[in-house]
Amino acid sequence: MIITDTHTHLYSEAFDEDRAEMIQRAIETDVTRFFIPAIDSTYTASMLQLEKEFPEYVFLMAGLHPTSVKENYKDELAHVEGQLAKRKFYAIGEIGIDLYWDKSTLDIQIEAFRHQIKLAKQYKLPIVIHCREAFDEIFKVLEEEQSDDLFGIFHCFTGTLEQAQQAISYQMKLGIGGVVTFKNGKIDQFMNQIDLKHIVLETDSPYLAPKPYRGKRNESSYIYKVLEKLSELYVKSPEEIASITTENSKAIFGI
Structure with a gap:
């Protein structure tokens, strides 16, 4: 069985004591396929080091x-462009709009999101969207x-x-992680109405640990709890869920 974690911050400081x-x-x-989203230029070196240490995975x-x-977003976007010009990446992400932490930056968030969508098209890469309290704004840009x-x-x-x-x-797959195991997560109530061909698995570790680890540091091995929950919701074996979602990830990332 091959399980793909399509979104994990393995370079996070939360793993500095026991990353390996x-x-x-x-x-x-x-779990043998880890897709690593970027945050900003301050994490580039640690992401490259992670790849050097675990090149197969x-x-x-x-x-x-x-x-x-922030105020320096144009410098940060130039850094992204510089990285893309230098070497191979598998997606542009994570990008999007977050209105939970700061609504005052909405205009420049939209500008940065749109700019990075254009980069994705230029490099023929998928995008990986971060959306927090911003569905309407995200959908407007995607439209x-x-x-x-x-x-x-x-x-x-x-979402709903x-x-x-x-x-x-x-043409977006849905990244499903620990929230599907939460009592108040709500997505478990309609998940099985969505064809599995639209689903990929993720942890977002070190964040959003699934039950029974909720509130603790998340890690990629905990994805099996997401797999178990989806197996229950879709009435399919974990092996079948893993196989379908890994194939979906290959269709998106091209590997």
């Missing part, structure tokens, strides 16, 4: 996270930018069935 052991735990539980993205869109060459993953999907269907209509 944590990754080994995941590999031993069949780690696949990097380039991008500017919406919560890192305006939609084209055959715009596709990707709606990371950490937490209608929002799920709208995201899918823009």
Whole structure:
């Protein structure tokens, strides 16, 4: 069985004490494909080091996270462009809009999001979307930018069935993680109405640990709890869920 974690911040400071052991735990539980989203330039060196240490398992993205869109965002976008010109990446992410932490930067968040969508099209790469309290704003940009060459993953999907269907209509897979195991997560109530061909697995570690680890540091090996929950919701074996979602990830990332 091959399990793909399509979104994990393995370079996070939360793993500085036991990173190698944590990754080994995941590999031993069949998680052997880790897709690594960018945040901003301060993490580039640690992402490259992670890839150097685990070249068979780690696949990097380039991008500017919406919560890192500050006064210097144009410099950060230039850094993303420089990285893309230098080497291979597997997606532009994570990018998008976050209105939970700071609504005052909405205009420049939209500008950065749109700019990075254009980079994704230029490099023929998928996008990986971060959306927090911003579905309407994200969908407006996707509506305006939609084209055959715009596709990707709606990371950490937490919306309604209608929002799920709208995201899918823009050629987005839904990134499903620990939230599907939460009592108040709500997405478990309609998950099985969405065809598995639209789903990929993720942890977003070190954040959003699934039950029974909720509130603790998340790690990629905990993805098996997401797998178990989806197995229950879809009435399919974990092996079948793992196989379908890994194939979906290959269709998005091209590897």
